[in-house]
Amino acid sequence: MTRILQVSDLHIMPEGQLFHGQIDTAQALREMLSGLAGLLPAIGPVERIVLSGDLTETGCVDAYAMLQAIMAECPLPWRVIPGNHDSREGVRALAADALSMPATGPINWREDVGDVTLLGVDTLVEGAAHGTLAAESLDWLSSTLRGLQGRQVLLFMHHPPCTTGIAAMDDIGLLNHSELAEIVVAHAGPLQIACGHVHRMMIGQFAGRQVVIAPGTSHAVILDMRARMEFGFIPGHRGAVLHSFGDHCQSALISSADFADPFPFS
Ligand SMILES: [Fe+2]
Structure with a gap:
Protein backbone atom coordinates (compact mmCIF):
# COMPACT_ATOMS: atom_id res chain seq x y z
CA MET A 1 0.00 0.00 0.00
CA THR A 2 1.33 3.43 -0.93
CA ARG A 3 -0.30 6.42 0.72
CA ILE A 4 0.08 10.04 -0.35
CA LEU A 5 -1.41 13.00 1.53
CA GLN A 6 -2.60 15.93 -0.56
CA VAL A 7 -2.71 19.33 1.13
CA SER A 8 -3.92 22.20 -1.02
CA ASP A 9 -4.52 25.92 -1.26
CA LEU A 10 -2.67 27.10 1.80
CA HIS A 11 -2.75 30.80 0.78
CA ILE A 12 -0.06 31.73 3.28
CA MET A 13 0.35 35.46 3.90
CA PRO A 14 3.44 37.38 5.01
CA GLU A 15 3.88 37.20 8.78
CA GLY A 16 1.28 39.20 10.68
CA GLN A 17 -1.18 39.55 7.81
CA LEU A 18 -4.61 37.92 7.49
CA PHE A 19 -6.17 36.60 4.29
CA HIS A 20 -8.64 39.30 3.18
CA GLY A 21 -8.18 40.78 6.63
CA GLN A 22 -10.10 37.87 8.15
CA ILE A 23 -8.39 34.48 8.12
CA ASP A 24 -5.11 33.44 9.71
CA THR A 25 -3.98 31.03 6.99
CA ALA A 26 -0.66 30.37 8.73
CA GLN A 27 -2.37 29.21 11.91
CA ALA A 28 -4.77 27.11 9.84
CA LEU A 29 -1.84 25.34 8.17
CA ARG A 30 -0.12 24.77 11.50
CA GLU A 31 -3.31 23.21 12.85
CA MET A 32 -3.69 21.07 9.73
CA LEU A 33 -0.11 19.74 9.89
CA SER A 34 -0.39 19.13 13.60
CA GLY A 35 -3.70 17.33 13.17
CA LEU A 36 -2.39 15.21 10.32
CA ALA A 37 0.70 14.31 12.35
CA GLY A 38 -1.59 13.18 15.16
CA LEU A 39 -3.52 10.97 12.75
CA LEU A 40 -0.44 9.32 11.24
CA PRO A 41 -0.43 6.34 13.62
CA ALA A 42 -3.97 5.59 12.50
CA ILE A 43 -3.66 6.26 8.77
CA GLY A 44 0.00 5.59 8.08
CA PRO A 45 2.51 4.84 6.93
CA VAL A 46 2.19 7.83 4.59
CA GLU A 47 5.08 8.27 2.17
CA ARG A 48 4.70 11.86 0.99
CA ILE A 49 2.76 15.09 1.34
CA VAL A 50 2.10 16.97 -1.88
CA LEU A 51 1.08 20.63 -1.64
CA SER A 52 -1.08 21.16 -4.71
CA GLY A 53 -0.71 24.86 -5.34
CA ASP A 54 -1.72 28.26 -4.04
CA LEU A 55 0.98 27.80 -1.45
CA THR A 56 0.88 31.53 -0.81
CA GLU A 57 -1.74 34.20 -1.40
CA THR A 58 0.64 36.94 -2.49
CA GLY A 59 3.51 35.11 -4.21
CA CYS A 60 5.97 37.37 -2.41
CA VAL A 61 9.24 36.47 -0.71
CA ASP A 62 7.89 37.16 2.77
CA ALA A 63 4.98 34.77 2.30
CA TYR A 64 7.29 31.96 1.14
CA ALA A 65 9.53 32.65 4.14
CA MET A 66 6.50 32.22 6.38
CA LEU A 67 5.56 29.00 4.63
CA GLN A 68 9.12 27.67 4.87
CA ALA A 69 9.10 28.27 8.60
CA ILE A 70 5.80 26.41 9.02
CA MET A 71 6.82 23.49 6.80
CA ALA A 72 9.93 22.98 8.92
CA GLU A 73 7.50 21.27 11.31
CA CYS A 74 6.03 19.01 8.61
CA PRO A 75 6.17 15.39 9.78
CA LEU A 76 6.74 13.93 6.29
CA PRO A 77 8.78 14.60 3.14
CA TRP A 78 6.85 17.08 0.99
CA ARG A 79 6.66 18.13 -2.63
CA GLY A 90 9.15 31.48 -5.15
CA VAL A 91 7.92 27.90 -5.34
CA ARG A 92 11.19 26.73 -6.88
CA ALA A 93 13.22 28.36 -4.11
CA LEU A 94 10.92 26.94 -1.44
CA ALA A 95 11.60 23.36 -2.51
CA ALA A 96 15.00 23.78 -4.15
CA ASP A 97 16.42 20.89 -2.15
CA ALA A 98 13.91 18.39 -3.53
CA LEU A 99 15.62 16.12 -6.03
CA SER A 100 12.57 16.33 -8.25
CA MET A 101 12.60 20.15 -8.51
CA PRO A 102 13.70 21.36 -11.98
CA ALA A 103 16.22 24.20 -11.90
CA THR A 104 14.54 26.18 -14.68
CA GLY A 105 11.31 26.34 -16.66
CA PRO A 106 7.92 24.94 -15.69
CA ILE A 107 7.79 23.08 -12.39
CA ASN A 108 7.12 19.62 -13.77
CA TRP A 109 8.49 16.69 -11.82
CA ARG A 110 8.35 12.93 -11.37
CA GLU A 111 8.98 10.92 -8.26
CA ASP A 112 8.54 7.16 -7.89
CA VAL A 113 7.18 6.26 -4.46
CA GLY A 114 6.65 2.55 -3.90
CA ASP A 115 4.36 1.24 -6.60
CA VAL A 116 3.11 4.72 -7.47
CA THR A 117 4.63 7.38 -9.70
CA LEU A 118 3.82 10.92 -8.65
CA LEU A 119 3.81 13.50 -11.40
CA GLY A 120 3.52 17.22 -10.79
CA VAL A 121 2.67 19.49 -13.70
CA ASP A 122 2.76 23.26 -13.73
CA THR A 123 -0.44 25.03 -14.83
CA LEU A 124 0.59 28.48 -13.59
CA VAL A 125 0.21 31.49 -15.87
CA GLU A 126 1.88 34.15 -13.77
CA GLY A 127 -0.38 37.13 -13.22
CA ALA A 128 -3.51 35.24 -14.31
CA ALA A 129 -6.09 33.24 -12.39
CA HIS A 130 -6.75 30.61 -15.06
CA GLY A 131 -4.36 27.78 -15.82
CA THR A 132 -2.61 26.61 -18.97
CA LEU A 133 -0.24 23.76 -19.67
CA ALA A 134 2.62 25.20 -21.70
CA ALA A 135 3.74 23.31 -24.81
CA GLU A 136 6.88 22.31 -22.92
CA SER A 137 4.78 20.85 -20.11
CA LEU A 138 2.49 18.95 -22.48
CA ASP A 139 5.54 17.47 -24.22
CA TRP A 140 7.10 16.54 -20.88
CA LEU A 141 3.91 14.87 -19.67
CA SER A 142 3.41 12.97 -22.91
CA SER A 143 6.97 11.65 -23.00
CA THR A 144 7.00 10.83 -19.28
CA LEU A 145 3.75 8.87 -19.45
CA ARG A 146 5.10 6.81 -22.36
CA GLY A 147 7.49 5.15 -19.91
CA LEU A 148 4.85 4.54 -17.26
CA GLN A 149 2.37 2.20 -18.91
CA GLY A 150 2.64 -0.41 -16.17
CA ARG A 151 2.65 1.83 -13.10
CA GLN A 152 -0.05 3.58 -11.11
CA VAL A 153 0.26 7.31 -11.79
CA LEU A 154 -1.03 10.07 -9.52
CA LEU A 155 -0.94 13.29 -11.54
CA PHE A 156 -0.98 16.52 -9.54
CA MET A 157 -2.05 19.75 -11.19
CA HIS A 158 -3.48 22.83 -9.50
CA HIS A 159 -6.23 23.71 -11.99
CA PRO A 160 -8.82 20.97 -12.52
CA PRO A 161 -9.18 19.95 -16.15
CA CYS A 162 -12.90 19.23 -15.62
CA THR A 163 -15.70 21.62 -14.80
CA THR A 164 -17.07 21.89 -11.26
CA GLY A 165 -20.45 23.57 -11.66
CA ILE A 166 -19.17 26.59 -9.73
CA ALA A 167 -19.22 29.13 -12.55
CA ALA A 168 -16.68 31.54 -11.12
CA MET A 169 -14.16 28.73 -10.72
CA ASP A 170 -14.86 27.14 -14.08
CA ASP A 171 -14.21 30.54 -15.67
CA ILE A 172 -10.67 30.33 -14.32
CA GLY A 173 -10.04 26.64 -14.89
CA LEU A 174 -7.53 24.94 -17.17
CA LEU A 175 -7.89 26.58 -20.58
CA ASN A 176 -6.22 23.99 -22.80
CA HIS A 177 -7.81 20.92 -21.27
CA SER A 178 -8.46 19.42 -24.70
CA GLU A 179 -4.72 19.13 -25.31
CA LEU A 180 -4.33 17.37 -21.98
CA ALA A 181 -7.23 15.07 -22.85
CA GLU A 182 -5.40 13.83 -25.95
CA ILE A 183 -2.40 12.85 -23.82
CA VAL A 184 -4.49 11.19 -21.13
CA VAL A 185 -6.59 9.23 -23.63
CA ALA A 186 -3.41 7.99 -25.31
CA HIS A 187 -2.10 6.62 -22.00
CA ALA A 188 -3.11 3.03 -21.30
CA GLY A 189 -2.00 2.63 -17.69
CA PRO A 190 -3.80 3.47 -14.44
CA LEU A 191 -3.86 7.20 -13.78
CA GLN A 192 -5.70 9.45 -11.34
CA ILE A 193 -5.66 13.24 -11.35
CA ALA A 194 -5.41 15.27 -8.11
CA CYS A 195 -6.16 19.01 -8.15
CA GLY A 196 -6.80 21.99 -5.92
CA HIS A 197 -7.97 25.51 -6.88
CA VAL A 198 -11.66 25.04 -5.97
CA HIS A 199 -11.23 24.85 -2.18
CA ARG A 200 -13.81 22.08 -2.02
CA MET A 201 -13.69 18.29 -2.07
CA MET A 202 -15.11 17.25 -5.40
CA ILE A 203 -14.89 14.11 -7.52
CA GLY A 204 -15.09 14.45 -11.28
CA GLN A 205 -14.17 12.73 -14.50
CA PHE A 206 -11.80 13.81 -17.24
CA ALA A 207 -10.84 11.85 -20.34
CA GLY A 208 -12.07 8.68 -18.66
CA ARG A 209 -10.05 9.19 -15.48
CA GLN A 210 -11.02 10.10 -11.95
CA VAL A 211 -10.31 13.65 -10.84
CA VAL A 212 -10.14 14.38 -7.11
CA ILE A 213 -10.26 18.04 -6.09
CA ALA A 214 -8.99 18.66 -2.57
CA PRO A 215 -10.32 21.19 -0.06
CA GLY A 216 -8.10 24.00 1.19
CA THR A 217 -6.47 24.27 4.58
CA SER A 218 -8.24 27.41 5.80
CA HIS A 219 -11.28 28.48 3.77
CA ALA A 220 -13.65 27.43 1.01
CA VAL A 221 -15.28 29.00 -2.01
CA ILE A 222 -18.98 29.37 -1.34
CA LEU A 223 -21.17 26.60 -2.74
CA ASP A 224 -23.24 28.36 -5.38
CA MET A 225 -24.05 26.48 -8.57
CA ARG A 226 -26.08 29.24 -10.20
CA ALA A 227 -24.88 30.64 -13.51
CA ARG A 228 -24.78 34.17 -12.10
CA MET A 229 -23.32 33.23 -8.78
CA GLU A 230 -22.16 35.51 -6.07
CA PHE A 231 -18.52 34.84 -5.38
CA GLY A 232 -17.09 34.72 -1.91
CA PHE A 233 -15.38 32.66 0.74
CA ILE A 234 -16.39 30.96 3.95
CA PRO A 235 -13.95 30.18 6.74
CA GLY A 236 -13.44 26.56 7.68
CA HIS A 237 -14.57 23.61 5.55
CA ARG A 238 -10.92 22.62 5.87
CA GLY A 239 -9.25 19.36 5.05
CA ALA A 240 -6.80 17.22 3.13
CA VAL A 241 -7.06 14.09 1.00
CA LEU A 242 -5.39 10.74 1.66
CA HIS A 243 -4.75 8.88 -1.61
CA SER A 244 -4.15 5.16 -1.08
CA PHE A 245 -2.96 2.72 -3.75
CA GLY A 246 -2.71 -1.02 -3.33
CA ASP A 247 -5.17 -3.87 -3.69
CA HIS A 248 -7.82 -1.24 -3.15
CA CYS A 249 -7.39 2.34 -4.41
CA GLN A 250 -9.24 5.12 -2.70
CA SER A 251 -9.13 8.81 -1.91
CA ALA A 252 -10.41 9.73 1.53
CA LEU A 253 -11.32 13.18 2.77
CA ILE A 254 -9.66 14.09 6.05
CA SER A 255 -11.62 16.93 7.61
CA SER A 256 -10.26 19.10 10.38
CA ALA A 257 -13.12 17.59 12.39
CA ASP A 258 -11.12 14.34 12.36
CA PHE A 259 -8.61 15.95 14.72
CA ALA A 260 -11.06 15.96 17.63
CA ASP A 261 -10.73 13.48 20.48
CA PRO A 262 -13.18 10.61 19.91
CA PHE A 263 -15.66 9.38 22.48
CA PRO A 264 -15.95 5.62 22.90
CA PHE A 265 -18.60 3.43 21.37
CA SER A 266 -20.53 1.58 24.10
FE1 LIG B 1 -6.68 28.68 -3.90
Whole structure:
Protein backbone atom coordinates (compact mmCIF):
# COMPACT_ATOMS: atom_id res chain seq x y z
CA MET A 1 0.00 0.00 0.00
CA THR A 2 1.33 3.43 -0.93
CA ARG A 3 -0.30 6.42 0.72
CA ILE A 4 0.08 10.04 -0.35
CA LEU A 5 -1.41 13.00 1.53
CA GLN A 6 -2.60 15.93 -0.56
CA VAL A 7 -2.71 19.33 1.13
CA SER A 8 -3.92 22.20 -1.02
CA ASP A 9 -4.52 25.92 -1.26
CA LEU A 10 -2.67 27.10 1.80
CA HIS A 11 -2.75 30.80 0.78
CA ILE A 12 -0.06 31.73 3.28
CA MET A 13 0.35 35.46 3.90
CA PRO A 14 3.44 37.38 5.01
CA GLU A 15 3.88 37.20 8.78
CA GLY A 16 1.28 39.20 10.68
CA GLN A 17 -1.18 39.55 7.81
CA LEU A 18 -4.61 37.92 7.49
CA PHE A 19 -6.17 36.60 4.29
CA HIS A 20 -8.64 39.30 3.18
CA GLY A 21 -8.18 40.78 6.63
CA GLN A 22 -10.10 37.87 8.15
CA ILE A 23 -8.39 34.48 8.12
CA ASP A 24 -5.11 33.44 9.71
CA THR A 25 -3.98 31.03 6.99
CA ALA A 26 -0.66 30.37 8.73
CA GLN A 27 -2.37 29.21 11.91
CA ALA A 28 -4.77 27.11 9.84
CA LEU A 29 -1.84 25.34 8.17
CA ARG A 30 -0.12 24.77 11.50
CA GLU A 31 -3.31 23.21 12.85
CA MET A 32 -3.69 21.07 9.73
CA LEU A 33 -0.11 19.74 9.89
CA SER A 34 -0.39 19.13 13.60
CA GLY A 35 -3.70 17.33 13.17
CA LEU A 36 -2.39 15.21 10.32
CA ALA A 37 0.70 14.31 12.35
CA GLY A 38 -1.59 13.18 15.16
CA LEU A 39 -3.52 10.97 12.75
CA LEU A 40 -0.44 9.32 11.24
CA PRO A 41 -0.43 6.34 13.62
CA ALA A 42 -3.97 5.59 12.50
CA ILE A 43 -3.66 6.26 8.77
CA GLY A 44 0.00 5.59 8.08
CA PRO A 45 2.51 4.84 6.93
CA VAL A 46 2.19 7.83 4.59
CA GLU A 47 5.08 8.27 2.17
CA ARG A 48 4.70 11.86 0.99
CA ILE A 49 2.76 15.09 1.34
CA VAL A 50 2.10 16.97 -1.88
CA LEU A 51 1.08 20.63 -1.64
CA SER A 52 -1.08 21.16 -4.71
CA GLY A 53 -0.71 24.86 -5.34
CA ASP A 54 -1.72 28.26 -4.04
CA LEU A 55 0.98 27.80 -1.45
CA THR A 56 0.88 31.53 -0.81
CA GLU A 57 -1.74 34.20 -1.40
CA THR A 58 0.64 36.94 -2.49
CA GLY A 59 3.51 35.11 -4.21
CA CYS A 60 5.97 37.37 -2.41
CA VAL A 61 9.24 36.47 -0.71
CA ASP A 62 7.89 37.16 2.77
CA ALA A 63 4.98 34.77 2.30
CA TYR A 64 7.29 31.96 1.14
CA ALA A 65 9.53 32.65 4.14
CA MET A 66 6.50 32.22 6.38
CA LEU A 67 5.56 29.00 4.63
CA GLN A 68 9.12 27.67 4.87
CA ALA A 69 9.10 28.27 8.60
CA ILE A 70 5.80 26.41 9.02
CA MET A 71 6.82 23.49 6.80
CA ALA A 72 9.93 22.98 8.92
CA GLU A 73 7.50 21.27 11.31
CA CYS A 74 6.03 19.01 8.61
CA PRO A 75 6.17 15.39 9.78
CA LEU A 76 6.74 13.93 6.29
CA PRO A 77 8.78 14.60 3.14
CA TRP A 78 6.85 17.08 0.99
CA ARG A 79 6.66 18.13 -2.63
CA VAL A 80 5.03 21.13 -4.29
CA ILE A 81 3.38 22.34 -7.45
CA PRO A 82 2.47 25.99 -8.08
CA GLY A 83 -1.03 27.46 -8.18
CA ASN A 84 -2.30 30.67 -9.71
CA HIS A 85 -1.49 32.71 -6.61
CA ASP A 86 2.14 31.57 -6.58
CA SER A 87 5.28 32.85 -8.20
CA ARG A 88 7.19 30.15 -10.02
CA GLU A 89 10.55 31.22 -8.65
CA GLY A 90 9.15 31.48 -5.15
CA VAL A 91 7.92 27.90 -5.34
CA ARG A 92 11.19 26.73 -6.88
CA ALA A 93 13.22 28.36 -4.11
CA LEU A 94 10.92 26.94 -1.44
CA ALA A 95 11.60 23.36 -2.51
CA ALA A 96 15.00 23.78 -4.15
CA ASP A 97 16.42 20.89 -2.15
CA ALA A 98 13.91 18.39 -3.53
CA LEU A 99 15.62 16.12 -6.03
CA SER A 100 12.57 16.33 -8.25
CA MET A 101 12.60 20.15 -8.51
CA PRO A 102 13.70 21.36 -11.98
CA ALA A 103 16.22 24.20 -11.90
CA THR A 104 14.54 26.18 -14.68
CA GLY A 105 11.31 26.34 -16.66
CA PRO A 106 7.92 24.94 -15.69
CA ILE A 107 7.79 23.08 -12.39
CA ASN A 108 7.12 19.62 -13.77
CA TRP A 109 8.49 16.69 -11.82
CA ARG A 110 8.35 12.93 -11.37
CA GLU A 111 8.98 10.92 -8.26
CA ASP A 112 8.54 7.16 -7.89
CA VAL A 113 7.18 6.26 -4.46
CA GLY A 114 6.65 2.55 -3.90
CA ASP A 115 4.36 1.24 -6.60
CA VAL A 116 3.11 4.72 -7.47
CA THR A 117 4.63 7.38 -9.70
CA LEU A 118 3.82 10.92 -8.65
CA LEU A 119 3.81 13.50 -11.40
CA GLY A 120 3.52 17.22 -10.79
CA VAL A 121 2.67 19.49 -13.70
CA ASP A 122 2.76 23.26 -13.73
CA THR A 123 -0.44 25.03 -14.83
CA LEU A 124 0.59 28.48 -13.59
CA VAL A 125 0.21 31.49 -15.87
CA GLU A 126 1.88 34.15 -13.77
CA GLY A 127 -0.38 37.13 -13.22
CA ALA A 128 -3.51 35.24 -14.31
CA ALA A 129 -6.09 33.24 -12.39
CA HIS A 130 -6.75 30.61 -15.06
CA GLY A 131 -4.36 27.78 -15.82
CA THR A 132 -2.61 26.61 -18.97
CA LEU A 133 -0.24 23.76 -19.67
CA ALA A 134 2.62 25.20 -21.70
CA ALA A 135 3.74 23.31 -24.81
CA GLU A 136 6.88 22.31 -22.92
CA SER A 137 4.78 20.85 -20.11
CA LEU A 138 2.49 18.95 -22.48
CA ASP A 139 5.54 17.47 -24.22
CA TRP A 140 7.10 16.54 -20.88
CA LEU A 141 3.91 14.87 -19.67
CA SER A 142 3.41 12.97 -22.91
CA SER A 143 6.97 11.65 -23.00
CA THR A 144 7.00 10.83 -19.28
CA LEU A 145 3.75 8.87 -19.45
CA ARG A 146 5.10 6.81 -22.36
CA GLY A 147 7.49 5.15 -19.91
CA LEU A 148 4.85 4.54 -17.26
CA GLN A 149 2.37 2.20 -18.91
CA GLY A 150 2.64 -0.41 -16.17
CA ARG A 151 2.65 1.83 -13.10
CA GLN A 152 -0.05 3.58 -11.11
CA VAL A 153 0.26 7.31 -11.79
CA LEU A 154 -1.03 10.07 -9.52
CA LEU A 155 -0.94 13.29 -11.54
CA PHE A 156 -0.98 16.52 -9.54
CA MET A 157 -2.05 19.75 -11.19
CA HIS A 158 -3.48 22.83 -9.50
CA HIS A 159 -6.23 23.71 -11.99
CA PRO A 160 -8.82 20.97 -12.52
CA PRO A 161 -9.18 19.95 -16.15
CA CYS A 162 -12.90 19.23 -15.62
CA THR A 163 -15.70 21.62 -14.80
CA THR A 164 -17.07 21.89 -11.26
CA GLY A 165 -20.45 23.57 -11.66
CA ILE A 166 -19.17 26.59 -9.73
CA ALA A 167 -19.22 29.13 -12.55
CA ALA A 168 -16.68 31.54 -11.12
CA MET A 169 -14.16 28.73 -10.72
CA ASP A 170 -14.86 27.14 -14.08
CA ASP A 171 -14.21 30.54 -15.67
CA ILE A 172 -10.67 30.33 -14.32
CA GLY A 173 -10.04 26.64 -14.89
CA LEU A 174 -7.53 24.94 -17.17
CA LEU A 175 -7.89 26.58 -20.58
CA ASN A 176 -6.22 23.99 -22.80
CA HIS A 177 -7.81 20.92 -21.27
CA SER A 178 -8.46 19.42 -24.70
CA GLU A 179 -4.72 19.13 -25.31
CA LEU A 180 -4.33 17.37 -21.98
CA ALA A 181 -7.23 15.07 -22.85
CA GLU A 182 -5.40 13.83 -25.95
CA ILE A 183 -2.40 12.85 -23.82
CA VAL A 184 -4.49 11.19 -21.13
CA VAL A 185 -6.59 9.23 -23.63
CA ALA A 186 -3.41 7.99 -25.31
CA HIS A 187 -2.10 6.62 -22.00
CA ALA A 188 -3.11 3.03 -21.30
CA GLY A 189 -2.00 2.63 -17.69
CA PRO A 190 -3.80 3.47 -14.44
CA LEU A 191 -3.86 7.20 -13.78
CA GLN A 192 -5.70 9.45 -11.34
CA ILE A 193 -5.66 13.24 -11.35
CA ALA A 194 -5.41 15.27 -8.11
CA CYS A 195 -6.16 19.01 -8.15
CA GLY A 196 -6.80 21.99 -5.92
CA HIS A 197 -7.97 25.51 -6.88
CA VAL A 198 -11.66 25.04 -5.97
CA HIS A 199 -11.23 24.85 -2.18
CA ARG A 200 -13.81 22.08 -2.02
CA MET A 201 -13.69 18.29 -2.07
CA MET A 202 -15.11 17.25 -5.40
CA ILE A 203 -14.89 14.11 -7.52
CA GLY A 204 -15.09 14.45 -11.28
CA GLN A 205 -14.17 12.73 -14.50
CA PHE A 206 -11.80 13.81 -17.24
CA ALA A 207 -10.84 11.85 -20.34
CA GLY A 208 -12.07 8.68 -18.66
CA ARG A 209 -10.05 9.19 -15.48
CA GLN A 210 -11.02 10.10 -11.95
CA VAL A 211 -10.31 13.65 -10.84
CA VAL A 212 -10.14 14.38 -7.11
CA ILE A 213 -10.26 18.04 -6.09
CA ALA A 214 -8.99 18.66 -2.57
CA PRO A 215 -10.32 21.19 -0.06
CA GLY A 216 -8.10 24.00 1.19
CA THR A 217 -6.47 24.27 4.58
CA SER A 218 -8.24 27.41 5.80
CA HIS A 219 -11.28 28.48 3.77
CA ALA A 220 -13.65 27.43 1.01
CA VAL A 221 -15.28 29.00 -2.01
CA ILE A 222 -18.98 29.37 -1.34
CA LEU A 223 -21.17 26.60 -2.74
CA ASP A 224 -23.24 28.36 -5.38
CA MET A 225 -24.05 26.48 -8.57
CA ARG A 226 -26.08 29.24 -10.20
CA ALA A 227 -24.88 30.64 -13.51
CA ARG A 228 -24.78 34.17 -12.10
CA MET A 229 -23.32 33.23 -8.78
CA GLU A 230 -22.16 35.51 -6.07
CA PHE A 231 -18.52 34.84 -5.38
CA GLY A 232 -17.09 34.72 -1.91
CA PHE A 233 -15.38 32.66 0.74
CA ILE A 234 -16.39 30.96 3.95
CA PRO A 235 -13.95 30.18 6.74
CA GLY A 236 -13.44 26.56 7.68
CA HIS A 237 -14.57 23.61 5.55
CA ARG A 238 -10.92 22.62 5.87
CA GLY A 239 -9.25 19.36 5.05
CA ALA A 240 -6.80 17.22 3.13
CA VAL A 241 -7.06 14.09 1.00
CA LEU A 242 -5.39 10.74 1.66
CA HIS A 243 -4.75 8.88 -1.61
CA SER A 244 -4.15 5.16 -1.08
CA PHE A 245 -2.96 2.72 -3.75
CA GLY A 246 -2.71 -1.02 -3.33
CA ASP A 247 -5.17 -3.87 -3.69
CA HIS A 248 -7.82 -1.24 -3.15
CA CYS A 249 -7.39 2.34 -4.41
CA GLN A 250 -9.24 5.12 -2.70
CA SER A 251 -9.13 8.81 -1.91
CA ALA A 252 -10.41 9.73 1.53
CA LEU A 253 -11.32 13.18 2.77
CA ILE A 254 -9.66 14.09 6.05
CA SER A 255 -11.62 16.93 7.61
CA SER A 256 -10.26 19.10 10.38
CA ALA A 257 -13.12 17.59 12.39
CA ASP A 258 -11.12 14.34 12.36
CA PHE A 259 -8.61 15.95 14.72
CA ALA A 260 -11.06 15.96 17.63
CA ASP A 261 -10.73 13.48 20.48
CA PRO A 262 -13.18 10.61 19.91
CA PHE A 263 -15.66 9.38 22.48
CA PRO A 264 -15.95 5.62 22.90
CA PHE A 265 -18.60 3.43 21.37
CA SER A 266 -20.53 1.58 24.10
FE1 LIG B 1 -6.68 28.68 -3.90
